[in-house]
Amino acid sequence: MxxxxxxxxxxxxxxxxxxxxxxxxxxxxxxxxxxxxxxxxxxxxxxxxxxxxxxxxxxxxxxxxxxxxxxxxxxxNPSTGAVCGVDLGARHASFALFDMAGGLLAERRLEMDIADGPDRILGWVVEVANAMVAASDSPDRRLRGIGMGLPGPVDRPGGRLVSPSRMPGWNGVDAGALLESLSGVPALADNDANLMALGEHVSLGDDVDHMVFVKAGSGIGCGVIASGSLYHGHRGMAGDISHVPVPNAPQTLCSCGRWGCLDAVAGGAAILASLRAAGVPVADAREVLGLAEDGHPLATQTLREAGTRTGGVMATIVNFFNPQRLVLGGTLSEAEAFVAGVRSAIYTECLPLATDQLEITVSQTKTRGGVIGAGRMILDHLFHASVVNGSLR
Amino acid sequence: MxxxxxxxxxxxxxxxxxxxxxxxxxxxxxxxxxxxxxxxxxxxxxxxxxxxxxxxxxxxxxxxxxxxxxxxxxxxNPSTGAVCGVDLGARHASFALFDMAGGLLAERRLEMDIADGPDRILGWVVEVANAMVAASDSPDRRLRGIGMGLPGPVDRPGGRLVSPSRMPGWNGVDAGALLESLSGVPALADNDANLMALGEHVSLGDDVDHMVFVKAGSGIGCGVIASGSLYHGHRGMAGDISHVPVPNAPQTLCSCGRWGCLDAVAGGAAILASLRAAGVPVADAREVLGLAEDGHPLATQTLREAGTRTGGVMATIVNFFNPQRLVLGGTLSEAEAFVAGVRSAIYTECLPLATDQLEITVSQTKTRGGVIGAGRMILDHLFHASVVNGSLR
DNA sequence: TTTACTTAGTCCAATTTCGCACAAAGCGTG
DNA sequence: CACGCTTTGTGCGAAATTGGACTAAGTAAA
Incomplete structure (x- = not known):
């Protein structure tokens, strides 16, 4: 790969x-x-x-x-070092090592706890990245840069995490800068949904200019490709649809302090809560997917409803943004019922003009989109820097 | 100017x-x-x-x-000819003549009926543009190009009008190409809300990169500036929010055949219908604005409600797009109640992160935004063409 | 196989562009 | 108003770039 x-x-x-x-x-x-x-x-x-x-x-x-x-x-020339792409979740971290031409050298997926805080986690990230480089049989074992995805909003300009609800202890942290000082090599951080969008976009090739990627996991986020490149908006918050109010949904209290946000009525956590309240004992989202595959009516219906609610929000966005492609990623996108719900809502609520050439697909990068995007981000940065200051080494 | x-x-x-x-x-x-x-x-x-x-x-x-x-x-050098910016509405047409440096030479606002169809209307547009050039005291009386805004969706690539609900007889017409062949000079057409967004953007200066312009008139449209330039999306439909379903609004039948679209529950036409149904005899939107200014409770409340509904849709868009500025234009934006409704909905429904640096303003170009954007569009085209083929003349 | 044609890459004189020194022009200070 | 300092604009030799002729290396058809 x-x-x-x-x-x-x-x-x-x-x-x-x-x-x-x-x-x-x-x-x-x-x-x-x-x-x-x-x-x-x-x-x-x-x-x-x-x-x-x-x-x-x-x-x-x-x-x-x-x-x-x-x-x-x-x-x-791939043999001039390597870069590491990292995708941090709440309890897992994915790592991928790429040569300078973008060839995959190694992959790791490890357990961690984001609540350990930035210093410990990022120190550990540097250790793992260095270990992967050392363990690789690449001719040039130099780590040249690290790109990292984080499960929270990263502001612009500045790169600081702002009120990341799933990342206690990280508020106000400039994770890219911290990682750079800890590792001693160039490092960049961005929101995970943004990097998954980037990863999916580069995997799709150059024929897609305007794309929206929906990451439907525990929460619901979204990354935007406009005119061929990642779109961040004015403060870096573009794509943050977690707290869009969803009409005709239960007025569940959200982590943001309001009621009925998309996260609170369609995210993986919301699905779990809803099923448990209905007396279905489920441990995690994956178990819900399993139930739905086995034809469990309530699980299927709950997933489909989450899809419909997500699709309802995306419909407005599709009308507004008129993308060529809408990609569904994250755990929930593996559920057919969820995907069907999204499709149904979009085709119901959108103008034919906005949908007749719209491709609604499920992410083809699966769990690798994040690290691919992270690797591409830091490679682009390094090569762009080389254009400006004349040297990569 | x-x-x-x-x-x-x-x-x-x-x-x-x-x-x-x-x-x-x-x-x-x-x-x-x-x-x-x-x-x-x-x-x-x-x-x-x-x-x-x-x-x-x-x-x-x-x-x-x-x-x-x-x-x-x-x-x-402004003295190398002139370009004409045209903004066509349903019953009015605005013209502005600019020198090649963008200086305003003349303006006209004339009555017309868009239903006369493309051939008659565009022929007349060429006549007016030529007459304005001939009447100008510019040292070089050559018409070099025409930019035109139209009250309907213009597709990309192609430039054809697709199902323009307010433009009978124009469906499928490539207005830019037709205007070009009728006038014999380069001509471009785009949606009027897009050109108003462009006009507002160039008036604001270069410090605004991401902007959304809402044209709230008889219907509700919207133009998008992303990363400093007009964003059209995949098919040219970006910003077309007319037919986004509005929650908690009366299920009024819309021209698109569905119920409760933004156009149908918050546009000027909808406001008129609602007031008339309540026994308030109003002839046009401007009369409603007058009533509201005089403190007419129902008119004010209706305008405010239209604003709230528009703002509710824009809130999702602000979260998604994270613009630096949201500009309200079109007739309804002159009503304080409408603007207050939009502001209120956005600040209620958006994350603080998306709004704390968001500027919500009323268009400063007033009725001139469309022709300014049209002029800028064709000037940019001409000068860009000059870069490519080496000559403007 | 020969011939005609197409594309890839190199060589080199003519031209363009660069970098730099220098002149022109203006500000602020004593 | 002389003097140092800053910025604007020009002139000229040095260096980089160009375009076209030419060689290399292939395909397709007679």
Missing amino acids: TLPPASVSSHDSSPGGILNLVRSGASASRADIARVAGLAPSTVAARVEALISNGYLREAGRGSSNGGRRPRQLEV | TLPPASVSSHDSSPGGILNLVRSGASASRADIARVAGLAPSTVAARVEALISNGYLREAGRGSSNGGRRPRQLEV
């Missing part, structure tokens, strides 16, 4: 621009680069030569001919 | 890039251009020289010193 090509929006023609062109998969040969970047072939040859001798690029055999001489293909 | 500086997102360094840098107000002197574009001062001097001798730019006196020699300021 490999991190899909980076998506590069602005095709600049600086030396680093060539690097990003290759990275994005937009150009694989010298002639390609010249065409896409609008540079003279000779210029491209000179720059590629420099990038190869500096170790950024390498030749990757011959491509297939399209009527003439076969191109000498180029690729990002 | 002058069209505010164009906003240029990507600062390319081509010869035309300099033109757009000056146009956007990002750089006013040679030294400025060199700094912003990252070009050598001598290169800038040479290109500016060429642009001046070709008539694109001209010198505009000396700027004020900031500690050293005073810069020789540059500006786009």
Whole structure:
């Protein structure tokens, strides 16, 4: 498995621009680069030569001919270190190690408790990342950066967590900066739903420009891709639909202090509470999914209703945002009843104009979307930095 | 009055890039251009020289010193023709003539009937635009382009009107292409709410990146600025909130065939119908505004309720999109009760995180936003085209 | 196999762009 | 008003970039 090509929006023609062109998969040969970047072939040859001798690029055999001489293909040199993508949940952490070309080197999924607080958790994250690099058989065992997803809102500019209801002790913490100081390498943090959206987006390829990713797990969050890149909004809160009031739903008290928020009436926690109140003993969301698969009527109905409520909120968003694709991810998206509920609400409440080309799909990255997005985020950052200051090393 | 500086997102360094840098107000002197574009001062001097001798730019006196020699300021040469911005409503059309630097040359507001159909209306638009150019005392009386706003959804790519409920006879028409062929100059069409959003955005200046503009008139539409530029979504339908279902509202039948859409329960037409049903004889929306200003309880309450319903929908959007600014425009925005209703619903239903830096304002462009946006759209197109093919003339 | 045609990549003279030194012009201070 | 300091704009040799001719390497069809 490999991190899909980076998506590069602005095709600049600086030396680093060539690097990003290759990275994005937009150009694989010298002639390609010249065409896409609008540079003279000779210029491209000179720059590629420099990038190869500096170790950024390498030749990757011959491509297939399209009527003439076969191109000498180029690729990002993967052997210049590694980056780590981390996805923190409340009780679990997923890690993935990627080479600099985005190839997956290793994966780990470990138990933890986010309530241990930022210092202990992030220190541990650095340990695990370093251990994974050390254990890899990559030719260059240097950790070059860490990207991390967090189950709470990350503000912009600043990168601080603000009132993360599931993360006691983390309020006001700039997790990216802290991780950077603890690890000594560049580190970035973002909301987990945002990174899952990014991960799904890069996996889908470049043909999707406007996308909304819904993470339906214990709570319900959402990440937005607008015009090909992650959209954060003014304060970094874009996609935070957890506390949108849901009409015609039970007025359950929410962690935000109000009643009937989407989180409180359609999230995994709400589903558990509702089933337990009805006398169905369930330990966690996965057990609910199991019941529904076995045809348990109440579990199925509860999941479907959660889907309908989520879909009702998404319908307004689909009308407003007019995305090309709506991706359902998170644990609940594995339940057919939930997905059916979302689809039904959207097709009922949206204009045909907004839905006739809308693709509603279930995440294809499964549980890996978060770490893929995290890896892509930090790789993009590192390569972008290399464009600006001229050096990656 | 002058069209505010164009906003240029990507600062390319081509010869035309300099033109757009000056146009956007990002750089006013040679030294400025060199700094912003990252070009050598001598290169800038040479290109500016060429642009001046070709008539694109001209010198505009000396700027004020900031500690050293005073810069020789540059500006786009306005005397190279004119463009027309048109905003078509159901019964009215607004026209504005701008010079190539965005300066307002003339304005007209005329009665018409959109139901006369595309051929007659657009033919007439061309006549008016040509008449305005001929009547202007501009040194160069050439019409260079027309930008037009329409009260219906315009799809992308394609530019066709799709099921415009208030525009009988226009369904499936590519108004931009038709206008272009009738006038013989470049022409673009877009939805009126989008252009009002663009007009408001350029009037606000460059410090607002993410903005939502609500046009509350006979119906309710909305235009979106994301990352500094107009956001259209996948099919061009972004911002189309007319037919979002509104909870806890009367299940009025809507033109789209469903019940309780925002248009049907909060638009100007709905307010009129509601007041008439309650025995208040009102001819049009403006009369309702007058009643409310005179303290008519039912009119005020109806306007406020329309505002609350609109605000309820916008609250979800604010949570999702996290804009920096929400601008209320259209006739209803002139009613304090309506605006208060919107504000109240948003502050009630949104997270503090999404609203603590949100500015909710009433449009400052009033009725001119549409033509300003239309003018800016076509000017941007013409200057962008000039960058690509090297010539504006 | 030969021939015509297409694409990839290199070489090199002509041109463009850069970096820098320098001149022009203005501010603030003593 | 001279002097140091700052900013703007120009001139010129050095360096990078270009475009087109040319070579390399392939396909397709006669």
